Each structure stands twice: as structure tokens, then as C-alpha cells.
Amino acid sequence: MGFFDESICECCVCPMQRVLMQLRGETVSIDTTSDEGFEITVDDAKNFILFTSDEFNNEFFFPICNITAVEFPSTNQIDLSPSKTSFKGECSCCEDPANRLLNRLSKNTSFNFIYLDTNINGFIIDIGEGIVIIQDELDATILKAISICKLAKILPSTPVI
Template sequence: MGHFDRTICDCCVCPMQCVLEQLVGETIRVATLVGVIDNVMLLDVKSFIASTSEGELPICNISGVEFIGVDIALALKPIQKSTGKCSCCEGPITNLANSLIGQIVDIEFINFIGSGRIRDVGEGIICFQDFVISSCFTTKIIPVASSVSLSERTNSSFWSRET
């Protein structure tokens, strides 16, 4: 998983880069601040840029990544005590998600909503079965009372655009 010095990019961008490095060569779906890029081949990841078959994406603008059909157990950066902006944004939502591991949640991030069972949580990353969301872009987590996730209830992929 790459090593990064302490920079402003630590709490969300570095962990997302580490996740993306593990998905190089795979076809993924990427949620950004402005929309979704479907079925894009991830070619390379370095210097906070994800090189894809659709162009170069700054990792700081990636809010989530779906990797359906990819058989991988992602290694996440361990949760660390956050400082600066990370301590008031990333830290609390990461800690909340960590307390919900194993539970099904509806989760909003920027202009999208997804649903699933939280599988793992690392620094800046909330991991589901075949999807990760950046903690910094998470706007709401709602524990689901039933054992059926939104995607199973609506027969859709992990996330959909909010209306």
C-alpha cells in the first residue's frame, strides 16, 4: 500500500490511492464530484492521479469506486488519530462506520446514495462487498433495520444518483 508523508492529502486521498493501486488492470465504476464514469479500465495510479481508459482523474475528486466481479480482499490503511480538517470530518465518520461493521446501512456520499453491509473500515475508506466510499465525501449513514439492502430492495447496483 504506498507510504505517504504527513500532508493535507493524508486522510482521504492517500487511502483512496492505496485502494486504487490494488485495482489496477480492473474494469471499475467511478463516482466523482460531478458524476459517474461507468466501465472504465484502471490503467495506472501514481502521484494522486488515476489513469483510466477514459482519461486522467485526480484522486481528490473520487468519492467512490465500484468493482463488481473483481475477486479481491482490499488491504486498507489502518485507522489513525486524525488531525486538522481530518479530525472534524474524516475521523468521526470513519469511527461511526467502524462501529457499524457487519451492519447493513444506507449511505449518502455527495450526490449518490448506496446501500450494503459494511465489510471493513480503514483510514478514510468505508468498504462494502464490491464498493468503497471515501469517508470525506460521506454525507449520511443510516443503519437499516431490515436485513435487505437498498440495492437488493431495488435490484440495482450499489449506488444510484439522488433525485
């Protein structure tokens, strides 16, 4: 992604932009630092901005740094950037250790992923630089790409009875 790899944005904003670029034209639900479950259509993602529209063709713009997660249908294949180790800045003290931990967790076990006021029980589908993709435990047709930098807790999931 060019200069992304050498910026402070490389471990969370750039990977989320990469996910959003692959969802162009799709209707998805995004969680931001201030709102949850905002349904939009991804028009474009570039220059660290998500360009969107809603069902009424109202245009919205979101700074990608404020997007914590994006929920999308499991029919979409998302290609994540490979994980890498950073040697300075926020990536080395926040994203790198959480990424290593996620890579050690079993993909056959359900976990409760908590970020902001949101939590989702699910299975790890994929992990890349700055992003973990979770399959919802209750609805396998839903995937959620969560910014690893925004994760607050990862707990063993409590079985749903």
C-alpha cells in the same frame, strides 16, 4: 506510502490512491464529484492522479481528490491502511469522527450510505484510514470503496420489498 502520511491528503486521497493501485488492470466503475458510474480500466494511480482508459482505449486522467467511490467485483481483495487518529486539519474534524462511528456500527446490519447524489444500501465489509468498503445489499458480487470524507449520511437501511 512515504510523504503521504504527513500531508493534508492522508485521510482521503492517499487511501483512495492505495485502493486504486490494487485495482490496476481491472475494469471498475468510479463516482466522482461530478459524475456517477463512469466505467474505466485502472491503468495506474500515482502522484494523486488516476490514469485510466475506457473500452475504446481512450485515455482519461482523474485527480484522485475528486473520486468519491470506486465499485469493483468482490473477487478482489483490497488491503486498507489501518485507521489512525489525526490531531489537526480536516482529518481530525471530518474523517476521524466518521471513521470511529463506522467502526461502532454492526457489520451484520444493512445501512444506507449517502454521498453526493448517490446512495447504496449495503453491509460494512472493512474500514481503514479514509475508506469504508461496502457490499451491495442486493448484489453480493459488488463491493464499493467509498471515501469516508465524502459521506453525507449513514442511515439504517429500509428493507427492500
